Amino acid sequence: MLSPLPGWAGGETLSMSTATDSEVVTVSTSPIEGMRPGTSGLRKKTTVWEMTENYSLIDTAMESNGGKMLDTVVVAGDGRYYNNDAIQTIARVLAANGVSNIWIPQDGIMSTPAVSAVIRRRTADGSGEDGQGVAQGGIVLTASHNPGGPEEDFGIKYNEGLGQPAGEEFTETLYEKTLEIKSYRTLNSDGIDLSAPVGTEYQLTPTSKVTLIDPFENYLDALKSCFDFDGLKQFTSRPDFRMLFDGMHGAGSKFARRVLVDELGMPESALMRCDPLPDFGGCHPDPNLTYASELVKRMGLRADGSADDSVDASSLPVLGAANDGDGDRNLIAGAGFFVTPSDSMALICDNYDAIPQFASKGGLNGVARSMPSSAALDVVAEARGIPCFVTPTGWKFFGNLMSSKESFDGKDYGPFLCGEESFGTGSDHVREKDGLWAVLAWMSILSKANEGVGEGEPLTSVREIVTRHWAKYGRHFYCRYDYEGVESESANAVMDFIRSSFVGSDSGTFEANEAGIRLVGAEEFSYEDPVDGSRTSKQGLILNFELASGDPARVVFRLSGTGSSGATIRMYLERYEKDSSRHDMSAPVALKELADVALKLVKMEETTARNAPTVIT
Template sequence: SVGNNKVIHSILFSEGSMKFNVAVVLAAAALAAAPTDAFARPFGVFSTRSGLKMSATTTDEVVVIPTTPIEGMRPGTSGLRKKVEVWQEKHYVENFIQSLIDTAVDSNGGKMLDTIVVAGDGRYYNDEAIQTISNICAANGIANIWIPQGGIMSTPAVSAVIRRRTESGGGEDGEGIAQGGIVLTASHNPGGPGEDFGIKYNEGLGQPADEKFTDTLYQKTLEIASYKTVADSPDIDLNAPVGTKYQLTPTSAVTIIDPFQNYLDALKSCFDFDQLRKFGSSGFSILFDGMHGAGGQFAKRVLVEELGLPESSLMRCNPLPDFGKCHPDPNLTYASELVKKMGLKSDGSADASTDASTLPMLGAANDGDGDRNLIAGAGFFVTPSDSMALICDNYEAIPQFAATGLNGVARSMPSSAALDVVAEARNIPCFVTPTGWKFFGNLMSSKESFDGKDYTPFICGEESFGTGSDHVREKDGLWAVLAWMSILSKANEGVSEGEALVGVEEIVTKHWAKYGRHFYCRYDYEGVDSDAANQVMDIIRDNLVNGDASSVESGDADIKFVDAVEFGYTDPVDGSETSKQGLILNFELGPSGDPARVVFRLSGTGSAGATIRMYLEQYEKDTSKHGISAPVALKDLADEALRL
């Protein structure tokens, strides 16, 4: 800027082997008359009248790099996860992203995407990968590449940006309508050198890529011969002010966007923030553990800045590349510090040495990318399956559902049937799907994408600490926390000042008295050799699923083996079929004949080896037995399952 009269931009760009320095001098009158941001756009020059920060960048030529296929790039239930050193190998990120873009183009009718979000959970290698991915996106001709300030955004927030941000509503920090999102996360897996990194793709409605997409992507990784990138492009300052633009090619630019606003708008469409703010100042207290993941900064924005709760309500809410050396999985084992502060033992039972009256009313935690949640009361742990059933049964407390009710609910097959019981009593359609949020996405988008039945408003969840609704197309840890705040607020309407507030334990135990309790527990065998893990599944399949159930002898007179089935799923929306999703062993217990089951499933969320998960569930109507801890109640069932 020269005085107040002239704006001078110097741009270096290449054309063939020649380099040019271009000085563009714009008179003040021309600046006032021309459309905002119109100046020399082909050269990457932008006016500052709308608040955009000027970035003089080098627009170098697109180069094509020869490559060869790299084995092992088959995405799992939530993208591709590998040890970070694998991602750092030559051509690894480039091969995967080029294959991903080519697949996205195919699914877009052969047309290049116009706008895409690139964001991560802040784990180690996040920033470097964003730079690489941005160059590949630009070289392939994606016009608008949106990156959140800091490079960090929770997974549900990415979904909110894709769903809610439009060209007219995007504001000064980005044009276009996002057609997808590249999310850099390994979710609840550890981060840091020697740990995990991952990349997943969200499609145009904000939902995780379906199996057709990931199968095509994998096939392209086996056939790739080259990828495109931008040579010698400048580094993108991820901490630049919102609105900063970086012109990577004459037709492709990166814009730094606000990480929070679209997601905050989505939450405000679900909950009464004024009521929650009032409840928060009326004796309610919470302790939220961000586990040094992406969700922490969103929790601070919502719980502290919007709802007025004290900062002492937060712990570990600053994102760190290695998650502070913790395993960012919000369960009883890895959220041990929160669990202890909530007066709980590692098995979820109450610590009798703790005075519950001194504890926070609600305890909660998110995982690395902010999509999972742990819920606890003072000295009382709520299983994810129970949490989902409670939210369903108390939907009137949540403005998102209060006016119209629920048109559908769904759970993953390994989750307990607690949701089914509530849905049947409430006459709400209930679906049981394979593990993977993409299956819920189809149900939520039935009308939107397939002109089918509308199942929204919709609640869904998984036993692996994932809960969500149709406000986005991902599970959402912070949404679950606000849902529980809303339930507690509703339960305490009419409570006089000075009276004890109704807490989590009272709400859950009343629910059990009404519907019965589904005792539930999961045991993981981690880091198992993949061949050995498959052999275990084959033994169960051959002996119990395909065998004669009547010939199976019981090792416990009170636990009768009924049958075993292998779970498969036909999607009611698009008719697609998914097989081999887990082995279910069904039992009857004692004289009552109450149902019980054990599920064995191979997990697809690890980065190395295999994990065999064993899920135990048994139903108990007798309220006198509801106070038993789940591991104790399920011990005999576990022993019988392992014997078989």
């Protein structure tokens, strides 16, 4: 174990620590197959990463930095099994390659949005404003919402200098390099103590040092720039406000405790599963109706998102929320009421005046959603005259939009709101989705809706806020079926079949079924990035339907890009209903008929031998 400068008592930043007798070594290696990053970094079984050094990340980062080695890089992870071993390995590789400053959070754990905040804000001597950050990149060790453990997943993701996930060009170059790798450089050295005080420095080579940084500082600054913490503290301390936050034992847990308990003064009982664990307590840390089952139950909900009528809603928390393994996803619920991620985005957009980050700048300059997300956002954006972008799945596409001036008729990029059906919501305060940000956004909406509601009077609930929204804009019934662990060949066969049988066919070709549901057309989504002009194709197959009522409906098929073995087919279902007398139905029920029609059309059971999805959310 490397020790910091002898005689150091902690408490202040060290000027310099002793170098050890570590030497740079070059080790021969050969390529590992299949190291192409997916929707969000590269996720593989943990055992694959026992060769972490064998990954051409730093060479790629240098190439994308104009051939110059990076000066400052952040390395942090979501705390899953192998987190700290990987940090030690990566620190050695970075030092051996000449990165001067390696910033690692004390104890190694940070949520993904917190890493983005460090990249964007942290100056050489600590905190800084947005845009003043000096790190040129961050290495985030996470497989997000995938389970963790020796037999489960580990992942590595690279974020670029604005704090955003690496773009297509970077990930493609990285992949090509993994096919050619012959050697890597590392240090022959002991590990460092990640639990040492913040500010501790380890001089790994004469020109490279590790500094242990405060995990919270920059991220808290970012959140405080978005929300009125004093106002929220006042609202949440009302005796009739109660909340329940499920950290799923992920990295977001410690940030939730810091914000909800330490900053806003909520009781510990507002938290559940808020201690980060290497195997997430054996759970699947994905905040959806299936995997956040205890929270779902404690919010008076059934697994299909409908209210459990046997529970008295007045005894339930006013707000329920969960974050995923790396704290970037969120689930939002009210008492006996589940808010779909697509609706959540639309609601935040319509209520931007409740959020100081937007309200103080006169509203939103732009919004964006991923293609498979529902069009609920588009309807609000249109009504409010806000430019709305539809991108492929993956946060990197939002990052580009947010950081550009051109796409907004020359206006500055901010303030910007974006999100995905996959429980991701965020804004331009960082360049990642942000689970805790979404929770504070909803708290702000609730707080504003309850201005003037005196103690003893009933609080305006999440249910009321959302149903009023539907009455105004119509409801987009939405749900998703996942077929997990399908053989890759069958999954591809389903996609090929849809492509060859429906895409480009004339709308008159198809007949309505008994229920009057008719396929009217199909297309394959591709995207031309308005900022850098890059084209991304094959981003999902869209089947457009017309219902007996004449209302439109849509079913999208897409293969997941975040699994580590086999394939996951996702089927996204959506239909629009203007009539508020028909809004009070659970989404999976409202979409069941459409789902059956689509599954039959694409021959799902015949091709995959699956007669039911693994997850409905």
